[in-house]
Structures are given as structure tokens and as C-alpha cells.
Amino acid sequence: MASYSFPDDFTWGVATASYQIEGAVAEDGRKPSVWDTFSATPGRVLNGDTGESACEHYHRYKADIALMAQLGIKHYRFSIAWPRIVPTGIGPVNEAGLDFYKRLVDCLQEHGITPHATLFHWDSPQALEDRFGSWQSREMAHAYADYVSAVVSRLGDRITHWMTINEISCFTHMGYAVDQIPVHAPGTTVKTLKEVWQTSHHAILAHGLGCQAIRAASPGPCSVALVDNFTTTVPLIESSEHIAAAQKAFGSLMSNGGIIFPVLTGAYNPDLLEKLGANAPDIQDGDLENIHQPLDAIGLNIYFGSYVQASDNQQGYEVLDFPAGYPRMHMPWLHIVPESIYWSIRHISETLGRPDLPVFITENGCAAQDELRPDGTVMDSDRIMYLRQHLKSSQRAISEGYPLKGYFLWTFMDNFEWAWGYDRRFGIIYTDYPTQARIPKASYHWYSECIRQNRVV
Numbered sequence: 001m002a003s004y005s006f007p008d009d010f011t012w013g014v015a016t017a018s019y020q021i022e023g024a025v026a027e028d029g030r031k032p033s034v035w036d037t038f039s040a041t042p043g044r045v046l047n048g049d050t051g052e053s054a055c056e057h058y059h060r061y062k063a064d065i066a067l068m069a070q071l072g073i074k075h076y077r078f079s080i081a082w083p084r085i086v087p088t089g090i091g092p093v094n095e096a097g098l099d100f101y102k103r104l105v106d107c108l109q110e111h112g113i114t115p116h117a118t119l120f121h122w123d124s125p126q127a128l129e130d131r132f133g134s135w136q137s138r139e140m141a142h143a144y145a146d147y148v149s150a151v152v153s154r155l156g157d158r159i160t161h162w163m164t165i166n167e168i169s170c171f172t173h174m175g176y177a178v179d180q181i182p183v184h185a186p187g188t189t190v191k192t193l194k195e196v197w198q199t200s201h202h203a204i205l206a207h208g209l210g211c212q213a214i215r216a217a218s219p220g221p222c223s224v225a226l227v228d229n230f231t232t233t234v235p236l237i238e239s240s241e242h243i244a245a246a247q248k249a250f251g252s253l254m255s256n257g258g259i260i261f262p263v264l265t266g267a268y269n270p271d272l273l274e275k276l277g278a279n280a281p282d283i284q285d286g287d288l289e290n291i292h293q294p295l296d297a298i299g300l301n302i303y304f305g306s307y308v309q310a311s312d313n314q315q316g317y318e319v320l321d322f323p324a325g326y327p328r329m330h331m332p333w334l335h336i337v338p339e340s341i342y343w344s345i346r347h348i349s350e351t352l353g354r355p356d357l358p359v360f361i362t363e364n365g366c367a368a369q370d371e372l373r374p375d376g377t378v379m380d381s382d383r384i385m386y387l388r389q390h391l392k393s394s395q396r397a398i399s400e401g402y403p404l405k406g407y408f409l410w411t412f413m414d415n416f417e418w419a420w421g422y423d424r425r426f427g428i429i430y431t432d433y434p435t436q437a438r439i440p441k442a443s444y445h446w447y448s449e450c451i452r453q454n455r456v457v
Contacts, residue, residue: 011406013075038185049421079121266292299362305340
């Protein structure tokens, strides 16, 4: 019988994001982010919810970290809020904002938990949206690099694991749209697809400049990674022809060829550029060299995948729609495809030709229809099912020799789920928003046992 064990040095962790948990949006010098503006705009977020309070983690971080320690994790991935550090986007550094993260990291280290900091998780300063339209401008990449320098030069004595940017496609391709209002902040309507692709080009340029800024500002050796959520192409059947079809589809599907390809290979995928034609972004001299920075690891946020089969059509593959009855969790897009983790890791090593690059699953989890039982517990066996199967897929990748080094479960506690507000729950801790009580779910105890035994239980 398979034991589904992990290596002794495997990294077990949880992940969160600043705007989703911190609250305290107007405290200690913080100024609005694009998500403050977006969520305050009627009709943009379900039920009119905002991140104004979120989980009040800004004031409750000590108790939250104590719960992390009880869980048994030794690694915590969180994000730093740009509007706390440089409230106007460009200009003076707000030391009071930095002090919060110093206190947070010191508390983590007191509990033996290693901090892994994401420098940008969508909450960019509203001031830069007002000034030059955020990611529509190349200036955004340079403003980001300056912000990174400010953070790393001041926190680099405490943090040695850095992640530049989280999920570029979400705040670019879902934040800008042609002739319609997009679902994510800043919610900008543009006239052409080229303008949308220009935003993601500016974001990968920011990543590259950010890598350079981290290494220049860090007072000592550190690890630098990007976090991406590419669309994972999964062969419907694991035969040679369908595997080849999934690998071919990987580069031209969605934004894959324009984000993960240039970051890891130094060039946009040619099939994607051919498909885009005149809508391809303008690429200035030196951009690809700046974008293609050496990385110490790649972080992958994997929730589901797309099944692909070989086809006799011109492109040689077909991306399959999910049947009406295909199982999914409590989000319209969250189809249950556990193999997606295995194939995401394999695509890095084989499809992109980077078997040298260590991989971390930086997010994996699901929304479930959690309910408090009369005895005050939450029995989320559906979430346990989802996580168990994805961890088995992770273990398969390791058993076949792929360089998966760690897993950060998304997410530690229920929080502000972007355009879904507080209606969707991804946490392994139930947040009772009226009281801000934290109630560990069954999945919290299950994950704790996985960590204790270092295997899937």
C-alpha cells in the first residue's frame, strides 16, 4: 500500500494575502489601494462587502500566529501591502507601515515559523491608478522596483524568502477588458486586446526589475521566486499522443505563453504571438533580458486544470469543456482536477525545459459550503477530500523525481474573497465575521496530522 510520504525536508505551510485579511485600511499612514476603491464602488463586490475590516489580522496577528504554531507549520507565506509602505506609490516610505511587518515577522520567528513574503498580491496604491493608470504604464514597473528596494533594504535582516508578484494574469487580464467592465480591480475598460497584453508585459517587466532590486537591496543571501497561476493542461489520457497534445497546448493557452514563457525562457511563446498578431504587446529593447532573471524557485498556485486531447485539427489538440455534471467545489470555476498539480510541475521541468528549477505549490485549496454545527464545529469533509487528492498528486510528482520542495495550503482562515466578498470560504479556520472568532475546521486538524506524519493521511 502506498504511504504517500514526503521527504524529511519538505516545506509545509499556509498562505494568505494582505488585503484579504489585514483590515485597518486607514491606520498608521496606509492610503487606499485599488481594491479599496473597487470594493467601495456599488455593484463591484457581492453584497457590497469591502476589505475595510477583513479578518482584523492587523490587530490580531499574535493570536493568529499562535494558531499557526498549533497547526504545526514551520513556514508561512503572506503578502506585504504596497500602500502601507509607500502610500502614494512613489515617494516617502512610511516607517509605521514597515513596523507592522517587523512585528509580524518577529512574532513568526518567536514561534519557529519561517516567513515567505510576497511583495505584491494585487493591492497596488490607488495613487498610481490616478497618476498614470497603474499597469497600463511602464512607469508602474519602475515604481514597483523602487517599492521593493524600500521593503527589502529594511526587512531583509528578517526575511530571506521573497516572492516578487502573485498571479499576474489576474490583475492584468482580469483587471482590464475590451469594451466591458472587468471583474477585478482596477476594473478598467480599454479599447483593444493589445492594451490588455501591454499590462501583463509591464507586470512581467516589474517582476524582472523586482528581482534585480531584491538582490541589490538584500543585506545577505536570499531566495527569489515568482508566483504564477498558469492554466495547467492535463492530458485526458496519459498516452504519448495526448501528453504531446497537452504540452503543445500549454504555450498558447490563455496567458501562459506571455507570462511564464518569457519569465522562464526569455521569449514569448511563438504560437501565442502568431495568434495575437497586431494585438501582441510592444516589447522594447532590453525588456526580455530584464524579464528573464535567474530564479531560485518558482511558486505555482494550482486549483484546477483543463483537460486536453490530441486532435486532427490544425493546432493538433483540443481543449475540452467540462461536462455539466463534472464535480466542482463552491466556485463556478473550481472543477476538481487533482492531476493538475502533477502536470503543472511536470510542465515546468519538461515543457519549459527547466528541470533545474525548484517548485513550490504556493497556493492550493478550495471554497466549500461550510456551516457551523450545533456543537460549534465545522465538518468540511469535502475540503479534506479535495486537499487529500491534490496532495497525493503532489507526492506523485516527487516520487517521479520532479523537484517539488514544498506546499502552502490556501488558505489559513476564511477572508475577503475579492469580488465574492465574504460569501466564499477557503480557510481551514472558520472566521465568524461579526465576532472575529477563529474556529478550526476539521480540515485544520487533518492538515495538522499530515504535517505531523509528513505524509497524506
